[in-house]
Amino acid sequence: MKKSLISLALLLAPALACAQSTLISNIKGYTLQDDKLLTFNAIEFTDDKITRLYQSGDQLPDLSDRQTSHINGQGKTLLPGLIDAHGHVLGYGLSLLRADLTNTASEQDAAKRVLDYGKQNSDLTWLQGRGWNQVQWPGKTFPGAASLDKYFPDRPVWLRRIDGHAGWANSKAMALAGITKDTVSPPGGEIIRDSRGNASGVFIDNAMTLIESKIPPLTLEEQKAILLKSMNALAGVGLTSVHDAGISVTNLKAYQALSREQKMPIRVNAMLDVTDKQWQDTLRQGPVRDKNDFLKMDSVKVVADGALGSRGAALIEDYSDKHGHKGLLLFSDKALLKVMKTAMDAGFQVNTHAIGDDANKRVLDNYQQLLTTEKKRALRHRIEHAQVLRLADIPRFEQLGVIASMQATHATSDKNMAGDRLGKDRIAGAYAWQKLLKTGAVLAAGSDFPIESPNPFYGLHASITRQDQHNLPQGGWFAGEKMSRLQAFKSFSLDAAYAGHQEQLLGSLAPGKKADFILTDQDIFTVKAQDIWKTRVLATWVDGKRVYQRKEQ
Template sequence: MNSLSNKVKTALIIATMSPMLVFAKTTLITNIKGYTITDNNLESFAAIAFTDDKIDKIYSATDKLPTAKNLTVIDGEGKTLIPGLIDSHGHILNYGLSLLRADLVNSTSEQDAIYKTLAYAKNNTELTWIQGRGWNQTQWPSNAFPSAESLDKQFPEQPVWLKRIDGHAGWANSKAMAMAGITKETVSPEGGEIIKDKNGIPTGVFIDNAMALIDNSIAPLTIKEQKQVLVKAMDSLASYGLTSVHDAGIDTDNLNAFKELSQENAMSIRVNAMLYLPSAKWQQTLAGGKYRSKDDMFTFNSVKIQADGALGSRGAALIEDYSDHSGHKGLLLNTPKEFENLVNTSMRKGFQVNSHAIGDNANKLVLDTYEKYIKATKTQDLRHRVEHAQVLRIEDIPRFAELDIIAAMQATHATSDKNMAQDRLGPTRILGAYAWRKLLDANAIIAAGSDFPVESPNPFFGLHASITRQDHKNSPQGGWFADQKMTPLEAFRSFTLDAAYSGHQENIIGSLAKGKKADFVLLDNNLFTIPEQNIWQISVEKTWVNGKLVYKK
C-alpha cells in the first residue's frame, strides 16, 4: 500500500466508502406474468430489473431486455409476479408467540380446546405457565364461554391462560386466578369484565381490560426474547407474500426491540409500528419523536388507541343493546374524555392516530373526536385511521372521505363473523357492518389487513374474502351480503397501494415502478385469471424485500 500513489490510495478509499459503486448488483427477472397498479389501472409486464434495493424498470412483452456481463438473470418460469403485499393491521409479537404456544384456532368444543392445551403442555414440560390462543366459543356447539372448572380437571396445579381468537377475552384456570389474587371480592376494572356465576364466583373468563389482571402475573419477555420471537414471526410472514406489516399496537420495549433488529439488518420484512396508548412510558416515547431507518425497513410514526372491544365477546360498544343480549351495550375501554386526551396529545405531537373501533358507538366516538381535533390541530394530512371500522351507522360512512380518514379493515373478519354478526346486531345495524362497497362508493380509502393472529396472516385469504364474501367452502352461495363485495382490482389495491398510502409509504412501496423499492412476490398461480373461489389457495414461491430474496418455497 505504501508504494501506491496518493491518487490510487484516494481512489481505493472512495471505493471502500461507497460500496454501492463497487458492489452494485443488477438482477433481471424474465418470463413472468407481472401485474402492478398504474394510474388506478392494472398494468401487466413481462420482466423486471432491479439494482440492489431499487427497481430500474419494468418491461412489456415487446420491450428489448438489457444484456450485460454482470447481470443476474432469473427465469420466472411463466409464473405470476406482483408487488409485495402489505398487511395494514397485524400483531407481530403476538403472532410469533402464537407460533410458540398452544394453537386453539380450530378447536371444536371446550373439551377439544383442553385436549389441545394438554397435548401442548406435554410437549413443553419446561414451562411454568401454559399459554395458548385461538378458542372461539361461537364456533362450539355450546356457544357458551368456557370455565375454569373444566380446565382444573386437567391442570389442578399449573397455571393456564388461554386467550380468545380476537385477543379480547381470556380463559384462566383456578391456579392462574389464585396466582393473580383473583377472588369473589375482586372488582371488574373499568373497560373490562370478570365474568362471575350466579354466586359471584369468577368463572375463569376475563373480558378486555380485565385480562390485565392475569397478564400482569406473568413475567414479561426480555428484549432479547422479544427479538427472537419477532424474527421467527417476520420470517413466517414473508412466506405468505407479506413484505410489509403495520404492527397495530406495541409498547416501548417492543419498539426498542424492532429498532435493534433494524440496526442489525435482521428484519426480513418492513414494519410500520404503532405505539399503543396508554402503555408504559408512552409519553416519553412520543416526546422522543418519530423514527425511520435508513433502509425504510422500520418506521414509527403512528399510535394505536383502543375505543372498544370485539363483537364476538360482546365487548364492542353499541349505541343500542345487543340484539341477542338485552340490557348489554358492550364496553368503551377509555372514557370519552380519556380518549379525547390521547387523540389530542398524539395529533399535537405530529403522530398519525389509528383507533380500534368495532361497534357503532365506538366508531361514532372516534369520528366525532377526530373531527374535533383534526380541525384544532390542522393534521388532516396525517391520514388518521379507524382500525376495523366494523359496525358503522349509515350516516357516518361519508365522514371518512370528508375528513380524509382511512378505514383499515380486515376482510376475513366478515367471513369469520358471518355466523354470529347478525345475531349480535339485528337486521338493521348489519347493513352498516363490514360495509366495504358503501365505504368505497363514498370515496373512502380502505387499507386491507388481517389482524393476525386473530385471523390467518395469509393475504390471499383476505383477497378471496374481499372479492367473494365467502368462506373456503364457498358459503354462503353468492356471498354474504354480496352487494358489499370489492372488485378484484379494488381488493388488490387495498393490499398494495392503499395499504402503503395508509402508512405514508406509497412513494416507495405498494406498486412496481422505476425508483421504488424492490419488494415483490412470485406466485404459483395467477391472481387475476384463477377462478375467484380458488384465490385463497394461491401460495407464494418466492418473496423479495429490498431487493433481497427473503423466502423461497
C-alpha cells in the same frame, strides 16, 4: 409443478448472490399505475430499487452482459409485495410457540389440546394459548375454570380468545392474581361470574390485565427471537411489509436492535400502544425511521372498545342477543379525546380501534373536533376495523380524510355470529366495504393476525367473494359489499402503503421504488375467484434481496 420449482430454485440461488443488477423475465407481472392495472413481462432492479419494467414489445437488455444477472421466471406471476395494514407481529410469533386452540370443537376439546401442549412443554411455568371461540362450540357459552382445573390443578393456565379481547384462566392462575368473589371488574373490563357470583375464569378486555400482570414479561432477547420467527413466516405468505398494530416500548427496542443488526427480513410500520406507561416520553423523542425503511414508528394505537364475538364492541343500542348489554368502552369520553389530542399534537398519526357503531361514532366525533388544521389532517388518521357503522357515519370517513383499516376475513369468520349480535337493521352498516369505497374513502386491508391467518390471499379471496373457503354462503354474504379484484388488490398494496405514508416507496412497482415483490404459482386476476385463497408464494424479495423461497414439493 415440482420440476419448475426446482429449476427456479437453481436459477435464483447463484443469481441473487453475486449481481448488482438483476433482470427477471418470462413473467406475468402486475402492478398499479394511475389506479389501473399495468401488465409487464420482465422487471429489472439494481440493489434495492427497481430500474425498469418491460412490457410487451419492449426489447430486453443483452443477456450476455455480465453486469446483469438473469432469472427466468418460468411464466409465473409477479406482484408487488403485499402489505398487511393491521397485524400483531409479536402476537403471531407467540402463537407459533403456544397452544393453538383455533377450530376446537368444544370446551373439552380445547382443554385437552392444552393438556397435550403442556406435556410437550413441561419446562414452562405458565401455560399459554390462543384461538378458542365459544361461538363455534355446542351451546355457544363461555368456558370455565373447572375444565382446565381437571388437568392443571397446580399449574397456571391463560388462554386468549381468538379475537384477543377475552381470556380464559384456571383456578391456579386466578389464585396467583388474587382474584376473589369480591374482586371488582375494572373500568372497560368485565369479570364473567357464575350463578354464585364467583369468577368463572373468563375475563374480558381491561379485566384481562388482572391475570396478565402476573405473567413474567418477555426479555428483550426473547422478543427479538420471536419477532424474527414471526417476520420470516410472514415473508413466506407474500407479505413484504406489515403495520404492527400496538407495540410496547420494549417491543420497539427489540425492533430497533434487529434493524441495527440488519436482520429484519420484512418492513414494519409500528404503532405505539398508548397503554404503555412510557408512550408519551417516547413520543417526545420523535418518530422513528431507519435508513433503509425497514422500521418506522410515527403512529399510535388506541383501543376504543372491545370485539363483537365477546360482546365487547360498544353498540348504541342493546345487543340483539343480549338484552341490557351494549358492550364496553375502554376509555371515558374525556380520556379518549385527551389521548388522541396528545398524539396529534406530537405530530403522530392516530390509529383507533373501533368495532361497534357507538365506538366508531365517538371516534369520528373526536377526529372531527381535533382535525382543525390541514397539518393534522395530513397525518392520515385511521380507524382500525371500522366494523359496525351507522349508515350516516359512512360518508364521514372521506369527509374527514380518515382511512378505514379493515380486515376482510373478519367478515367471513363472523358471518355466522354477526347477524345474531346486530340484528337485521344494523347489519346493513357492518363490514360495509363497497359502501365506504363508493363514498371515496381509502380502505387499507389487513388480517389482524394472529386472530386470522396472515395469508393475504385469504383476505383477497374474502374481499372478492364474501365467502369462506368452502365457498359459502352461495353467492356471498351480503354480496353487494364484494370488492372487485382491482379494488381488493389495491387495498392490500398501494392503499395499504398510503395508510402508512409510504406510497412513494412501496405498494406498486415502478422505477425508483423499492424492489419488494413476490412470485406466485397462479394468476389472481385470471384464476377462478373461489380459488384465489389457494395461491402459493414461490419466492419473496425485499429491498432487492430474496428473503423467502418455497421448498420444492
